[in-house]
Amino acid sequence: MIQVLIADDHTMFVDGIESILLVEDGIHVAGRCYDGASVIEFVKSNKVDIVLLDVNLPDMSGIEVCKQLAASHPEVKVLAISMYNEESYVSETLNHGARGYILKNTGRDELLKAIRTVYSGATYFSKDVTETIMKGLMNRRKSSTKSTVDMPKISRREKEVLKLIAEEFTTQEIADKLFISLKTVESHRSNLLAKLNARNSAGLVRISLENHLLD
Amino acid sequence: MIQVLIADDHTMFVDGIESILLVEDGIHVAGRCYDGASVIEFVKSNKVDIVLLDVNLPDMSGIEVCKQLAASHPEVKVLAISMYNEESYVSETLNHGARGYILKNTGRDELLKAIRTVYSGATYFSKDVTETIMKGLMNRRKSSTKSTVDMPKISRREKEVLKLIAEEFTTQEIADKLFISLKTVESHRSNLLAKLNARNSAGLVRISLENHLLD
DNA sequence: TTAATTTTAGGGGGAAACCCTGGTTTTTCT
């Protein structure tokens, strides 16, 4: 029997979920909570397998609840339920221990499937959520590509020097490693400063990391 | 008619794909390529809607091909095909312009569905790949939390100094900005060097960027 | 084969960073 705790501040919504789960074999509604604090309290004294957790609770955010649950009761699986299909919400929630993320417009069958899937140890995300995440993952390309375009060409040797600078080696150490003179390394760094429009080595490192110049 | 270019260095695999696509209505195999360079060449002089791209090509990586295609022929959609269901591969590929990612063990029907989906402008990922990405997205919690844990506490003031160092300001400039003495700033940097186990400002910047200390 | 770029190298000088030690005041935690 899967013990489910429903956590949402909208009574009507909780009622709806409960009525779905009540008639379902193998699933039992262990309790209902209307805020984050009571979720933490409830799991302390009750056996709960899955928390159906609204991401937007009045007192604390669902993310905070996830974090605390993951710390104190890692065996309790969190299935996040949210009205918002936004990348920041989704990834934040997942990054704090939720095993699944479904939207509030999810139908009865999908809700049951999600609960059973998460209970089995796997993860579940509704189709829309999956798309959102993929989109977010892909859109990071634009920013990185754009900045790569207007980035001056860095020669092979300069890149080597740049890498070693980022690894905290001094000019002398870099010279020894590359079997070249200290003055040569200084030339390279000087050229790098000009090319990357940096004022010092700290900037060199920041710019090269931000633009993935060391890959 | 969807013009498809198959790019893979394994002849047998290309043959297999081709035989599937040949009997399919609305899909035409525009050409076959066995390395990345010829893909770039081919799209220059042929109409291609979709490139079925093996991520592991002999001469250049599929990621490189994606990048170049996105730059020169953004209308050509890349559907990545790979033997490896690994997070780094998948996200790298998607971040460089691929519209989909399927595995080589994908069946005939799913392949066709993927092609048609990508052609329609949407994205397609096989179920396994989706799971991998989700796992990867979730597992960043562990690494980030872990690194934050064994990362010494950085005071509010130190963080301010650290930010300004990363923004390439000199000690004197930082002192002026924060209305404190030059020597104080040096103290803070010195403490930061010790705390973050860095040898110089370059390392300070690298470590703080790698561990998201400036957020 | 020129032309351009890259890589190499050097002198000299000033600024900044780094290291060490010491101290006071303020904030934070218990």
Add this chain to the structure above:
DNA sequence: AGAAAAACCAGGGTTTCCCCCTAAAATTAA
């Protein structure tokens, strides 16, 4: 309230960085 941590300040000494300049050899592109 007392202890601990953080923030503040400072001097002197050493190293490293950064900048200006020049310039030859090697590689690459036109």
